[in-house]
Amino acid sequence: MSQRRAVRQIVSAASAAVLMAAIFVCVASAFAQEQPAGATADDRAQAFQAVTGATKEDVPGGPLLIAAYAVVWLSVFGYVLRLGRLHGDVAQSLARVESAVTRASAQARAPGSE
Amino acid sequence: MPQPTPARTTTARPVVLSILTAACALLLLAALYAIFVVAPVEKQMGIVQKIFYFHVPSAYAMYVGFTVSAVSSAVYLAKHDERWDAFAVAGAEVGSLFCVIVLVTGPLWARKAWGTFWTWDPRLTTTLLAGMVFFAYLVLRSFGSVGEVEKRFAAGLAVFGLLDLPIIHFSVQRWRGTHPTVITGKGGGLHPDMKPALLLGFVFFTALVALLIWQRARVERLRQRCEALEIEAAERGLLEEG
Numbered sequence: 642m643s644q645r646r647a648v649r650q651i652v653s654a655a656s657a658a659v660l661m662a663a664i665f666v667c668v669a670s671a672f673a674q675e676q677p678a679g680a681t682a683d684d685r686a687q688a689f690q691a692v693t694g695a696t697k698e699d700v701p702g703g704p705l706l707i708a709a710y711a712v713v714w715l716s717v718f719g720y721v722l723r724l725g726r727l728h729g730d731v732a733q734s735l736a737r738v739e740s741a742v743t744r745a746s747a748q749a750r751a752p753g754s755e
Numbered sequence: 756m757p758q759p760t761p762a763r764t765t766t767a768r769p770v771v772l773s774i775l776t777a778a779c780a781l782l783l784l785a786a787l788y789a790i791f792v793v794a795p796v797e798k799q800m801g802i803v804q805k806i807f808y809f810h811v812p813s814a815y816a817m818y819v820g821f822t823v824s825a826v827s828s829a830v831y832l833a834k835h836d837e838r839w840d841a842f843a844v845a846g847a848e849v850g851s852l853f854c855v856i857v858l859v860t861g862p863l864w865a866r867k868a869w870g871t872f873w874t875w876d877p878r879l880t881t882t883l884l885a886g887m888v889f890f891a892y893l894v895l896r897s898f899g900s901v902g903e904v905e906k907r908f909a910a911g912l913a914v915f916g917l918l919d920l921p922i923i924h925f926s927v928q929r930w931r932g933t934h935p936t937v938i939t940g941k942g943g944g945l946h947p948d949m950k951p952a953l954l955l956g957f958v959f960f961t962a963l964v965a966l967l968i969w970q971r972a973r974v975e976r977l978r979q980r981c982e983a984l985e986i987e988a989a990e991r992g993l994l995e996e997g
């Protein structure tokens with residue numbers, strides 16, 4: 642049982658590592674595209690347009706982008722891990738209570754138990 | 756004297772849930788490809804605008820979670836059925852997860868777009884308010900051995916939280932703030948090459964929020980059955996030894 646759990650944990654960790662690597666590759670490829678600058682707040686709020694030609698950023702967006710995606714994935718993975726642990730604990734408690742009740746019921750039904 | 760029936764509970768994962776999990780993994784890869792390879796860099800904000808493709812669907816997932824929680828709470832108040840309470844807890848928890856994501860990714864984007872991490876813009880403020888309402892719900896439910904009164908009070912709080920959701924949505928139209936209105940506004944909208952990334956983001960987050968709520972509700976149902984069985988067996992003196 643604990644061996645299966647260890648295997649499951651290793652598989653989960655490997656999947657997370659592959660996913661992180663995929664995100665890293667995608668972000669790196671996005672960095673290859675050049676950045677532009679300047680415009681009014683209304684322009685930024687009402688329309689998103691594709692960049693044309695090479696430009697430069699004043700506030701580097703890369704670290705902000707990486708931080709945002711890290712938050713998204715760490716939060717979701719953290720929650721999934723918590724959910725898995727909660728499910729395991731509840732299933733274990735339920736099995737314990739069920740077996741205790743079954744045992745107690747069998748003893749109560751046994752002849753001469755009254 | 757009748758004996759308590761041991762719950763014939765299965766903890767096995769349904770096939771549909773496994774299929775949904777696999778679909779989520781595939782959709783995630785497709786969404787990441789569309790965001791970082793297909794969608795172009797935005798002209799005014801640069802690469803940081805790519806936060807948009809997960810930030811907006813996260814907000815949508817937050818709406819779904821909180822709505823599930825509020826509607827399930829209302830049905831629980833009317834019917835006193837524990838199944839609805841399980842969905843209410845699941846919706847509140849998953850909705851809060853996405854609310855945190857929205858409230859963290861938004862300011863990271865705002866730092867570049869507005870030059871500040873936070874501003875008391877109507878949409879930001881009302882989103883924070885919704886997060887606080889459902890956080891209060893979770894705090895209330897996290898107290899040990901939650902009784903009927905606490906459950907009903909928490910359910911009322913979730914229904915109250917639902918009132919804030921339309922306010923978040925229409926706040927940018929009613930009280931024009933600085934929050935972008937690219938999808939719902941009258942501006943230039945999205946560049947055509949950006950639309951597949953956003954669409955895949957929405958599809959992925961729909962599958963993810965459904966998966967998480969379903970799984971959390973299953974765990975909550977198991978916990979409820981375990982608790983009920985423990986109480987019933989203890990009342991009949993079957994668990995005295997251990």
